[in-house]
Amino acid sequence: MVDEHPLVSEIRARLGAKGVRAGSDAEGYLEDFWGRARGQALCVALPASTEEVSAVLGLCHRHQVAVFPQGGNTSTCLGAVPDGSGQSIVLGLGRMNRIHGVDPVDYSLVAEAGCILADIQQAAAAEGLLFPLSLGAEGSCQIGGNVSTNAGGTAVLRYGNTRDLVLGLEAVLPDGRVWNGLRTLRKNNTGYDLKHLFIGAEGTLGVITQVALKLFPALERLTTVLVSFDDIAHLSALTGPLRRAFDTAIIAMELISASEVGIVKAIYPDLNVPYAAGEGWYLLLDIAHGREGDITDTLQGVLGEAIEQGYLSDVLIGASEAQREAIWKLRHTVTEAHKQYGMGMSHDVAIPLAAIPGFIQAAGALVARQFPQAEVALVGHVGDGNLHYNVMFEKTVWAAIGDQAATRKAVYKAIYDLAASLGGTFSAEHGVGALHVAEMGTYKPALELELMHGIKALLDPGQRMNPGRVLPPWVG
Numbered sequence: 001m002v003d004e005h006p007l008v009s010e011i012r013a014r015l016g017a018k019g020v021r022a023g024s025d026a027e028g029y030l031e032d033f034w035g036r037a038r039g040q041a042l043c044v045a046l047p048a049s050t051e052e053v054s055a056v057l058g059l060c061h062r063h064q065v066a067v068f069p070q071g072g073n074t075s076t077c078l079g080a081v082p083d084g085s086g087q088s089i090v091l092g093l094g095r096m097n098r099i100h101g102v103d104p105v106d107y108s109l110v111a112e113a114g115c116i117l118a119d120i121q122q123a124a125a126a127e128g129l130l131f132p133l134s135l136g137a138e139g140s141c142q143i144g145g146n147v148s149t150n151a152g153g154t155a156v157l158r159y160g161n162t163r164d165l166v167l168g169l170e171a172v173l174p175d176g177r178v179w180n181g182l183r184t185l186r187k188n189n190t191g192y193d194l195k196h197l198f199i200g201a202e203g204t205l206g207v208i209t210q211v212a213l214k215l216f217p218a219l220e221r222l223t224t225v226l227v228s229f230d231d232i233a234h235l236s237a238l239t240g241p242l243r244r245a246f247d248t249a250i251i252a253m254e255l256i257s258a259s260e261v262g263i264v265k266a267i268y269p270d271l272n273v274p275y276a277a278g279e280g281w282y283l284l285l286d287i288a289h290g291r292e293g294d295i296t297d298t299l300q301g302v303l304g305e306a307i308e309q310g311y312l313s314d315v316l317i318g319a320s321e322a323q324r325e326a327i328w329k330l331r332h333t334v335t336e337a338h339k340q341y342g343m344g345m346s347h348d349v350a351i352p353l354a355a356i357p358g359f360i361q362a363a364g365a366l367v368a369r370q371f372p373q374a375e376v377a378l379v380g381h382v383g384d385g386n387l388h389y390n391v392m393f394e395k396t397v398w399a400a401i402g403d404q405a406a407t408r409k410a411v412y413k414a415i416y417d418l419a420a421s422l423g424g425t426f427s428a429e430h431g432v433g434a435l436h437v438a439e440m441g442t443y444k445p446a447l448e449l450e451l452m453h454g455i456k457a458l459l460d461p462g463q464r465m466n467p468g469r470v471l472p473p474w475v476g
Contacts, residue, residue: 007063007089008043014055019046019095029070029090030081034339037078037434040086041068048095050170050178050209056091057207058176066464067091067174069203071113071145074137076346079149079202079433079469088467091207093144100210102127107215108167108184113144113208120213129215132159132251136332144208150200152429154252154286154331157383159216161429163199168212171198174205174460184212197455202431203466205459219288222251223295224318224327226274227283227303232357234311238283239353239382241302246287246295253383254284254331260377263392264330267337273330274316283312283382284331334379338390343398344377345411347389349419350428356382359422363389366414371407373397386428389415416443432470441472449474 004012004022012020021029021044031038042065047053060067066088070080082088093114100110104127111120117138124131133146135153145151147169151162159165168183181195198208229238235255243250262277275282289295299317306312318324338344351359360378367376373393380387391411393401401407416426416439426439440449453474456463 005042007059007065010059011043011045011056011089014059015045015047015052019048019052020044021046026090029073029092032078032081033074034076037081039068039082039084041082041088041090042086044090044092046092046095050096050172053091053093053096053172053207053209054176054178056089057172057174060089060464061175061462064462064464065089066467067207068466069093069144069148069207071142071148072116072137072140074141074145075149075433076348076430077427077433077435079431079435079466080145083468093142093207093209096144096209097142099123102129102215103184104129106184109213109215110182110184110210111143111213112210113142113147115143117141117143117146124215125218128218130218131165131213131215133162133165136335143211143213147199147208147211148201148203149431150429152381152384152386154254154381156381156386156429157253158248158251158288163196165214166195166199166211167214169195169198169208170210171206171208174462174465178209179206182210182212197459200431202433202470204456204470205465207465219251220290221288222324223287223289223299224324225283225285225287225299225303226316226318226327227285227306227312228276228280228314229283229312230280232281232360235281235283235357235382236354237309237311238306241306242285243383245298245302249288249295250383251286251288252284253381255378255380255382255387256282256284256331257376257378258282259375260334260379260390261330263341263375263377264333264337267340268333271330271333273326275330280313284327331379334377338377338392341392342395343393343404343408345391345408345415346430347387347391347412347415347419347426348428348430349387349389349415349424349426350385351387351419351422351424353385355422355424356380356385356387359387359418359424360389363415363418366418367391367411370414371411373401374411381429385424391415412439434469437468437470437472440470 026044029044068082096112096114102109132155170182258280261275375392377390
């Protein structure tokens, strides 16, 4: 029998049998959601409290062992699995899943980092309130990971990214010290707002253990509208009047290509949704309002004019909750469908709103010219400029490609170069992880990288927190 690493023995003594997984028991923590990357670790530590997180990080600091924090392991950019050295640990937060309170007067909720996002939504709803962060993985992703990656989702247009929903947080530093910034104040103008260092840092500066979240009044009514149109050049002619008419009443504004519908229906042929595959585009909206009469006349006016101008071909309004769910079902099934369909290179780009049609047209021509075996499938939070531009290779097509690594690299570079040329970015809401470290070195200004490395050196001088993620090696 191989002797256990002294660190693992010490973690086991501190956390107990439930708090450590090793060998075959660690399997679910070592591979990413997509099955694209697999690592090794000395063990998986599963603390049940902030004090236990502090103890584990303190032990790792003393033994000089790297730590890979992990929430629900739903990262799309390889941000939550260990490297291949086998000399690190994974720190899973799933046992820290308590909601400490919902305050309906303060419109706030305090939860541990391992809470599932859907559970937080339900806890707020039980008090007649709303936590608006919503995304496809909400039944399995954890709030600590959402905060650590500054997740976006479908409601950014009205409520902002996760960063805008965090009032305060608690984090454990790489040496085991605990910083308690768990406040629910809306205004606190007393120097640097340290919580923002940890939001979006992807576990490279410390481990978020608790969060204080901003809640909102529950929505009275929500109307879902599905619009189909043929020409992407007409996108702004549709979205502009809708935004002017409804302003912040628009919760979600999603763009879906008919090609995306085709892929989802190929994997889930029995999916009962009101979308047709083929050519063209869909615009999906959720609009909040009070009484039915508050929206009907305005909606009919805006969409009626668009029909007269030839900008859209069909409109479906969800008249019941069942219809709303059916319309959204396809949108929330996209990720699972891609996983089963084949190799998808998803580009989480942000584009200035006015440049979106031009980007889509140029990118489509580029893919057709350089990668004729591929299919383009697009979904996007078009209201905030975030597009998931997916270059898909069906399984048999991908298997026949000789140099897959070179193809993958060429696809990413082509789309990211185009986005950058239009003033966009290569990561809008998914983060950087290990997958896009090279892009950080290519597209981030040198001064920004220098400042980021300075912060990293201050908080994690041993470079042990989520190494190889977010920041490229510093050459300054």
